[in-house]
Amino acid sequence: METSINRGQKQFECYNHILGLIKENKIDDKHYAYLLPLTNYLRQNQPKDQQEMATLFQNYVGHGWLALFEIK
Numbered sequence: 001m002e003t004s005i006n007r008g009q010k011q012f013e014c015y016n017h018i019l020g021l022i023k024e025n026k027i028d029d030k031h032y033a034y035l036l037p038l039t040n041y042l043r044q045n046q047p048k049d050q051q052e053m054a055t056l057f058q059n060y061v062g063h064g065w066l067a068l069f070e071i072k
Helices: 007-023 033-044 050-061
Strands: none
Touching: 007 033, 007 050, 033 050
C-alpha cells in the first residue's frame, strides 16, 4: 500500500538531508558542487531560527530544482 507524503514533508526531508550533508562535510567541488554556494553562505551566516532557515532553503532550493534523492 502506497502512502503519499505531502509537499511540505518532502521539502522538510530534503532540507534535513542537505543539512546532514553540510554537517558531515560531504559537499565539495566534486560532490554536490551545486550546494557549495548554500554551504558557504550557511557557514558564514548562521540563521537566527528555524523559520529563517526554512525561508533560506525555500529561496535557494525553490520549485523544480535538482533532486537529491527520491522519497518513497
